[in-house]
Amino acid sequence: MSLQDITARISKAETAAGRPAGSVKLIAVSKVQPNERVQAVLEQGHRCFGENRVQEAVGKWPGFMEQFADIDLHLIGPLQTNKARQAIELVNSIHSVDRPKLAKTLARLAQEVGTCPDLFIQVNTGEEDQKAGILPAEADTFIAECRGLDLPIQGLMCIPPVDEEPSLHFALLAKIAEHNGLTGLSMGMSGDFEQAIALGATHVRVGSAIFGERVRPQE
């Protein structure tokens, strides 16, 4: 697979779903990938990337941002409150807002820094103990709380359980978003982004299908 293959498959899935061309944003997930691979994708003209750790993003992206204009960087992994300031200062979007304490910290820092990334609330649609995200039953309340803090909530994000049909989770996320008047849906990875697009994904997070298998496991 390559960037070109993935963008072609996204276009096809948009058409198949009767959705306008360009309605899905491709976040190329570059976590743990060697810099040469990331550089190659930048040189092909792609500008939208995802990282799941603040530390790694801070080490990698300021250099690329000096070389390439208009990089659109998304934090897609769990965010500790003590790294929130660094995240706000570096990334354009955060997909992992998942608890009141983090929401309050982001609201305070956004005031101090004078800007806030676009935010997605992560929903733990599979209700898995080990996974981050607000539980589906608590989503409406949490979304309201974030709005009360004036946070720029663009939509919802989920990572379906590995052993379940992802479409059920994508459909649930879309339903919660619609119920709350949110239009952004960050869902779909290398193995299931076409299904996610069929169910309304606006942002797909694709790593290994673009860059190849990750060289070392992350955790």
Ligand SMILES: *Cc1c(COP(=O)(O)O)cnc(C)c1O
């Ligand atoms: C790593 C990661 C991805 C990309 O996974 P692939 O299967 O390599 O496409 C997407 N979303 C999140 C939150 C990730 O951590």
